[in-house]
Amino acid sequence: MTAGINEFMSNSTSVPEPSEVLLQRAGDVKRSAIDLAQTSDSQRKRALFSMADSLENHSEDILLANSHDLKEASTSGLAQALLSRLKLDQEKLAMAIKGVKQVAELSDPIGLRQMYKELDEGLFLERITVPLGVIGVIFESRPDAVMQIASLAIRSGNAAILKGGSEANKTNMAIINALEEGLSNSGFPKSSLCLLTTRAESLALLKLEKYVDLIIPRGSNELVRFIQDNTRIPVLGHADGICHLYIDSQADLEMALAIVIDSKCQYPAACNAIETLLLHESIASKFLMNAIQPLETIGVDLLGDEVCQQLGVKGIAKDEDWSTEYLDLSLSLKVVSDIDEALDHIRQYGSRHTDGIVTEDSSIANRFLSSIDSSGVYHNCSTRFADGFRYGFGAEVGISTQTLPPRGPVGLEGLVTYRYFLRGNGHIAADYVSGKRVFSHKSLKP
Amino acid sequence: MTAGINEFMSNSTSVPEPSEVLLQRAGDVKRSAIDLAQTSDSQRKRALFSMADSLENHSEDILLANSHDLKEASTSGLAQALLSRLKLDQEKLAMAIKGVKQVAELSDPIGLRQMYKELDEGLFLERITVPLGVIGVIFESRPDAVMQIASLAIRSGNAAILKGGSEANKTNMAIINALEEGLSNSGFPKSSLCLLTTRAESLALLKLEKYVDLIIPRGSNELVRFIQDNTRIPVLGHADGICHLYIDSQADLEMALAIVIDSKCQYPAACNAIETLLLHESIASKFLMNAIQPLETIGVDLLGDEVCQQLGVKGIAKDEDWSTEYLDLSLSLKVVSDIDEALDHIRQYGSRHTDGIVTEDSSIANRFLSSIDSSGVYHNCSTRFADGFRYGFGAEVGISTQTLPPRGPVGLEGLVTYRYFLRGNGHIAADYVSGKRVFSHKSLKP
Numbered sequence: 001m002t003a004g005i006n007e008f009m010s011n012s013t014s015v016p017e018p019s020e021v022l023l024q025r026a027g028d029v030k031r032s033a034i035d036l037a038q039t040s041d042s043q044r045k046r047a048l049f050s051m052a053d054s055l056e057n058h059s060e061d062i063l064l065a066n067s068h069d070l071k072e073a074s075t076s077g078l079a080q081a082l083l084s085r086l087k088l089d090q091e092k093l094a095m096a097i098k099g100v101k102q103v104a105e106l107s108d109p110i111g112l113r114q115m116y117k118e119l120d121e122g123l124f125l126e127r128i129t130v131p132l133g134v135i136g137v138i139f140e141s142r143p144d145a146v147m148q149i150a151s152l153a154i155r156s157g158n159a160a161i162l163k164g165g166s167e168a169n170k171t172n173m174a175i176i177n178a179l180e181e182g183l184s185n186s187g188f189p190k191s192s193l194c195l196l197t198t199r200a201e202s203l204a205l206l207k208l209e210k211y212v213d214l215i216i217p218r219g220s221n222e223l224v225r226f227i228q229d230n231t232r233i234p235v236l237g238h239a240d241g242i243c244h245l246y247i248d249s250q251a252d253l254e255m256a257l258a259i260v261i262d263s264k265c266q267y268p269a270a271c272n273a274i275e276t277l278l279l280h281e282s283i284a285s286k287f288l289m290n291a292i293q294p295l296e297t298i299g300v301d302l303l304g305d306e307v308c309q310q311l312g313v314k315g316i317a318k319d320e321d322w323s324t325e326y327l328d329l330s331l332s333l334k335v336v337s338d339i340d341e342a343l344d345h346i347r348q349y350g351s352r353h354t355d356g357i358v359t360e361d362s363s364i365a366n367r368f369l370s371s372i373d374s375s376g377v378y379h380n381c382s383t384r385f386a387d388g389f390r391y392g393f394g395a396e397v398g399i400s401t402q403t404l405p406p407r408g409p410v411g412l413e414g415l416v417t418y419r420y421f422l423r424g425n426g427h428i429a430a431d432y433v434s435g436k437r438v439f440s441h442k443s444l445k446p
Numbered sequence: 447m448t449a450g451i452n453e454f455m456s457n458s459t460s461v462p463e464p465s466e467v468l469l470q471r472a473g474d475v476k477r478s479a480i481d482l483a484q485t486s487d488s489q490r491k492r493a494l495f496s497m498a499d500s501l502e503n504h505s506e507d508i509l510l511a512n513s514h515d516l517k518e519a520s521t522s523g524l525a526q527a528l529l530s531r532l533k534l535d536q537e538k539l540a541m542a543i544k545g546v547k548q549v550a551e552l553s554d555p556i557g558l559r560q561m562y563k564e565l566d567e568g569l570f571l572e573r574i575t576v577p578l579g580v581i582g583v584i585f586e587s588r589p590d591a592v593m594q595i596a597s598l599a600i601r602s603g604n605a606a607i608l609k610g611g612s613e614a615n616k617t618n619m620a621i622i623n624a625l626e627e628g629l630s631n632s633g634f635p636k637s638s639l640c641l642l643t644t645r646a647e648s649l650a651l652l653k654l655e656k657y658v659d660l661i662i663p664r665g666s667n668e669l670v671r672f673i674q675d676n677t678r679i680p681v682l683g684h685a686d687g688i689c690h691l692y693i694d695s696q697a698d699l700e701m702a703l704a705i706v707i708d709s710k711c712q713y714p715a716a717c718n719a720i721e722t723l724l725l726h727e728s729i730a731s732k733f734l735m736n737a738i739q740p741l742e743t744i745g746v747d748l749l750g751d752e753v754c755q756q757l758g759v760k761g762i763a764k765d766e767d768w769s770t771e772y773l774d775l776s777l778s779l780k781v782v783s784d785i786d787e788a789l790d791h792i793r794q795y796g797s798r799h800t801d802g803i804v805t806e807d808s809s810i811a812n813r814f815l816s817s818i819d820s821s822g823v824y825h826n827c828s829t830r831f832a833d834g835f836r837y838g839f840g841a842e843v844g845i846s847t848q849t850l851p852p853r854g855p856v857g858l859e860g861l862v863t864y865r866y867f868l869r870g871n872g873h874i875a876a877d878y879v880s881g882k883r884v885f886s887h888k889s890l891k892p
Contacts, residue, residue: 034793038816117838123827125837132849133819213849232674234850255872262874347480369867370484373579381569381870390878391571391866392563392887403578403659404680405851408866420837420854421815424827426701428708432836441838 015230018204025194026134026161026211032189033133033159039188041108048104048151051182055097055147058178062093065174066143073167085142086168096144103151106394109412110157116444119422120437124444126421131157132213135415136205138163138227139218143171149216150179150193152397156415159192161212163202173197206231214415216398221325236414238401240325240351241271243383246342246368247287248359249280255380256358257291260331262382263356265298269327271399272354272376272386276322276332278342284335285311300329307335322349339364343371350374352401354386354408375401375408461676464650472580472607472657474637479579479605481635487554493632494550494597500628501543501593504620508539511620512589519613532614534589542590549597552840555858556603562890566883569870570890575862577603578659582651584609584673585664589617595662596625596639598841602861605638607658609648619643652677660861662844667771682860684847686771686797687717689829692788692814693733694805695726701826702804703737706777708828709802711744715773717845718800718822718832722768722778724788730781731757746775753781768795785810789817796820798847800832800854821847821854 018026039047055062066088073086088096115127135158139145146162153160164172172195180190196202205212206227215235217224225239245263247256263274279287288311295302303321304313313333321332322345336342346355356378357368369377376386386409388396393411400407406414431437464472485493501508512534519532534542561573581604585591592608599606610618622641630636642648651658652673661681663670671685691709693702709720725733734757741748749767750759759779767778768791782788792801802824803814815823822832832855834842839857846853852860877883 034817034819037819038813119831119836119838123831130816130819228678234848252872258872258874262876266874266876266879365869370576371480373480373483373576373865376866376868379867379869381868381873382875384875385565385569385868385870385873386866390565390875390885392565392885402680403863405863407863417849417851417853419819420822420832421825422822422827422831423811423825424831426698426704427827427831428704428712429828429830429836430708430712433712439836439838 015203015206016200018207022201022204026208028191029134029159029161029194030211032192033131035189036154036157036159036192037131039157041111044155044157045104047154047183047186047188048100050186051151051154051179052097052100054178054182054185055100055175058174059093062171062174062178063088063090065170069168069170078167088143088171092144096147099148100151103155103395106155106412109416113446114418116446118442118444119439120427123422123424123427127418128421129416130419132415132417133158134212135160136208136212136215136233137218138202138205138215138223140165140220140223143168143175145218146172146175152395152412152415154192156412158415161194161196161205163196163205166197166199169197206233209233236400236410237398238271238351238353241353242276242323242325242349242351243272243274243353244276244278244346244350244355245274245383246278246357247280247283248339248357248361248364249282250361250364251283251358252360253283253287253290256287257294259358259380259382260291261294261298263384264300264331265329266382266384268329270384272383274331274383275325276334276349278345279333279335281335281337284308288312295331298329300331302331302333304333305335308333339368343368346372353399354378354383356381356383461649461652462646464653468647468650471640472654475580475605475607475640476657478635478638479577482600482603482605482638483577485603487557490601490603491550493600493629493634494546496632497597497600497625497628498543498546500624500631501546501621504624505539508617508620508624509534509536511616515614515616524613531588534617538590542593545594546597549601549841552601552858555862559892560864562892564888564890565885566873569868569873572867573864574867576865578861578863579604580658581606581861582654582658582661582679583607583664584648584651584661584669586611586666586669589614589621591664592618592621598843598858598861600638602858604861607640607642607651609642609651612643612645615643652679655679682846682856683844684717684797684799687799688722688769688771688795688797689718689720689799690722690724690792690796690801691720691829692724692803693726693729694785694803694807694810695728696807696810697729697804698806699729699733699736702733703740705804705828706737707740707744709830710746710777711775712828712830714775716830718829720777720829721770721772722780722795724791725779725781727781727783730754734758741777744775746777748777748779750779751781754779785814789814792818799845800824800829802827802829
C-alpha cells in the first residue's frame with residue numbers, strides 16, 4: 001500500500017459527513033460548472049493554453065514546493081518508489097505542460113448533435129453532448145496528475161474537485177495556484193478547480209452526490225475498491241485487471257510466445273498485462289517446451305497447474321492465483337481441454353478488462369470474442385493495446401470494467417453526457433392523444 | 447403506497463443474502479444470457495413471434511389465473527385502483543400480445559459497429575454494441591409488464607430476472623410459462639427468463655451484482671428510491687419527476703396557458719407532468735388573470751407563493767411544496783424577478799427530469815436550455831413529450847434522471863452496451879514503444 005491509500009482508508013470505517021466549509025466550496029465549484037458548460041470550444045482551448053502559460057511562469061514556485069514536499073517525505077521515511085513518483089523535475093514538469101497543450105488540441109467532445117428529429121411539423125428534438133458538471137478526482141502521489149486531470153476537465157467544460165496524496169500537498173497547491181491564475185487570465189472562474197488537502201475533506205467528497213457527477217480514482221486497486229464501496233456517485237475506473245490469454249490448438253505457437261512475452265513483460269505493473277495463460281491441451285507440451293526458458297530468462301515466475309508442472313513448470317499455482325493480479329513478473333498457467341473450459345475459466349476469474357485468444361482458426365476466434373463479456377476482446381495481438389492513447393483517443397480518463405458504457409479505455413467522451421433539447425411552437429401532447437395531430441418522427445441529418 | 451411496495455419494503459431494514467437456490471437460478475439465467483448474446487437478429491425476432499403465439503395459445507390459462515388472483519386480492523381487501531391494474535381481460539391481453547409483436551419489429555440494437563479503426567497495418571479496432579447480459583426487473587401489480595419487459599429483453603439479446611407484486615403471482619406465472627414455451631419452440635433456452643415469487647428472493651435480487659447487470663424498477667417513487675439505496679447494481683430509472691415550466695416576460699401568454707394546461711392536466715400522474723409553475727414578475731398578473739379560472743375549472747388545486755396569493759391564487763404553497771411530486775391535479779406557483787431566479791429555483795428543487803420555458807425570445811430560451819442540466823430541456827412545448835414513444839424510439843425501458851448516459855427516455859439502447867474487438871496478426875505493444883512501428887489510427891467507415 002502506498003502512502004495515498006493508507007491515508008485515505010486507514011481507520012475509516014465510516015465516511016464523515018461533509019463540513020459546512022466543504023459544502024460551500026462544492027457549491028462554488030458547481031456554480032462554476034454551470035458557467036463552464038456555456039463556454040465555446042475556442043474559449044476552452046484558450047483557457048488551456050493560458051493554464052499552460054501560467055504553469056510555465058510559475059515553474060520555479062512549483063519545483064520549489066516539490067523540493068519541500070520531497071524533503072519532508074524523505075524525512076518521514078517514504079519508500080523510494082513513492083519518492084520517485086512524487087518527484088517533479090524540470091523535465092517532468094515540461095512534459096506535463098506539453099500534455100496540457102496537447103489536450104487543448106483535442107477535438108471538442110461537447111456540443112455534438114447525436115440525434116436530430118422532426119417529431120412533427122415545427123417540433124424538433126435534438127440530443128446534444130454536454131459536460132457532466134463536476135468531476136471528483138482522487139489520486140495518489142504523482143503531482144503530474146493534477147495538471148492532466150485539470151486540463152481534461154476544463155477541455156470538456158467540466159469543473160473538478162481534486163484530492164491528491166497529502167505528501168504532495170505543497171506541490172499540488174502550487175500547481176493549482178498556477179492553474180487558477182491561468183483560468184482567471186482567460187476569463188474563467190477560479191473555482192472551476194478546487195483542491196482538497198485534508199483527509200476528512202477527501203473522504204467527505206464521497207458523500208457529495210448532489211455536487212459531484214462522477215468520481216475518477218487514479219491509484220491502486222485497493223483505493224478504487226474502497227471508493228466504489230463507499231460512494232453513491234458513479235465511479236469511472238476499475239479495481240482488478242485480471243487479463244487472460246488463451247492459446248488455442250490452432251495457434252501459431254511462435255506468434256503466441258511473442259504475444260505472451262509482450263502481454264506479460266512489456267510493463268507488468270499495468271492493468272492490461274496478463275496474469276493467467278490458458279493452454280489448449282493439444283499444444284501445451286510443445287508450447288511450454290519453447291516458452292519456459294525465454295520467459296524464465298526475462299525473470300518471469302511461472303506458476304502452473306498440475307499438468308503444467310508435469311510439463312516442466314516449476315512453480316505451483318494455488319487456487320488464489322487464478323484471481324490474483326500480480327502487477328509483477330508472475331504468470332499463472334493452466335491447461336484446458338477445449339475452448340469451453342477456457343471460456344468458463346475466464347468467466348469465473350476474469351475482471352472483464354481485456355482477454356485475448358491466439359489462433360489461426362477464425363471461427364474459434366469469433367466464438368471467443370463473442371462469448372467473453374470483457375470490455376476488450378482480442379485476437380492474435382497483445383493485451384497491452386488496451387489503452388486510450390493506443391486506441392487513438394488522444395487522452396485517457398480511465399479504463400472502466402463495468403458493464404454499462406463508457407467502458408474499456410475511455411477518452412474525453414467519459415467526461416460528457418447528453419441532453420435532449422425539444423423546441424416547439426406551442427405543441428401540446430393532448431393533440432397527439434386525441435389524434436388531431438400525428439407524429440412524423442422524421443430523422444434529420446445530425 | 448401500493449401492495450407491491452409495501453410487500454417489498456416493509457420490515458426490510460436489511461437486504462438478505464441470496465439463497466443457494468437463488469444463486470443456482472441466477473447462474474442458469476447468466477448462462478442463458480451467453481447463448482442469447484450469440485443469436486442473430488432474425489432468430490430473436492422469430493423468438494418474439496413464437497412468444498406471442500404461445501401467449502395467444504395460453505390465453506385461457508392466463509385469464510383464468512388472473513381471475514384467481516383477482517378473487518384472492520379482492521377477498522384480502524386490495525384497493526379498487528390496484529384491482530383494476532391487476533385485472534387482465536381479453537382486450538388488455540390482446541394489446542399486450544400485440545406489443546410483443548411490435549417489439550419484434552423494432553430494429554436490432556445489437557451488432558452495431560460504432561467505431562472502426564485501423565490502428566496500424568493489419569491491426570483493426572471495432573466497437574460493437576452487445577447485450578448487457580442479465581436485466582433484473584422489479585415491478586408492481588400490472589401483469590402486462592411481464593410481457594413487455596420479457597420481449598424487450600429477448601429482442602436485445604438479454605436474459606431477465608423478473609419480480610412482480612405477489613398479488614399477481616398466479617397470473618405472472620401463467621404468463622412466464624407461456625413465454626418459456628415460446629422460447630423453447632424457437633430453440634431459445636427456457637432459463638432466459640426467470641420469475642421470482644417470494645419477497646425474500648426479490649430482496650436478495652438486489653445483491654446479485656455478479657449475475658445482474660442492470661436493474662429496472664417499474665413502480666412508485668418509493669420503490670425506486672428503496673432499490674437505488676439498497677443495491678450496487680446500476681439502476682435505470684428515476685425516483686422523483688419534479689418538472690418545471692417557466693413563463694418568461696417575453697412569452698406568448700395564450701400559448702403559455704395551453705402548455706401549462708397540457709403539462710399539468712393531460713395526465714397528472716405521469717412523471718413528466720409539471721409540479722411547479724414559475725412566472726416572470728412582469729407577466730404574472732396578466733397571466734394569472736386569464737389562467738386561474740380555466741385551471742380551477744379543470745379541477746387544479748393552485749398553491750401560490752405570497753405574490754401569487756396577492757394576484758388571486760387561493761391556495762398557499764408551503765416550503766415542502768417546491769419539492770413535492772403531486773402526481774395529481776395540484777400545481778405550485780411562484781413569481782420570480784428574472785430568469786436567474788427561475789434557474790436557481792429549478793437547480794435547487796428540480797429532479798433533472800424535464801423542464802421547460804415559454805418565451806418568444808430565442809436568446810433567453812437558449813440560455814435556459816443550456817443552463818439547466820435536466821435530461822430534457824424544452825422550449826415552447828409541453829413537458830408531456832418526454833416519453834420514449836413520443837421521441838420515436840418505438841419502446842421505452844424507462845426514463846433516467848441520472849447524469850451519465852443513458853438518460854431521459856431510454857429505448858432499447860438502454861439494454862445494450864458495447865465491447866472493443868481488436869484483431870491483429872501477432873501485433874505486440876513493444877514495437878510501438880521502441881518506435882519500430884507507428885500507429886496510423888486511421889478511421890474507417892463504421
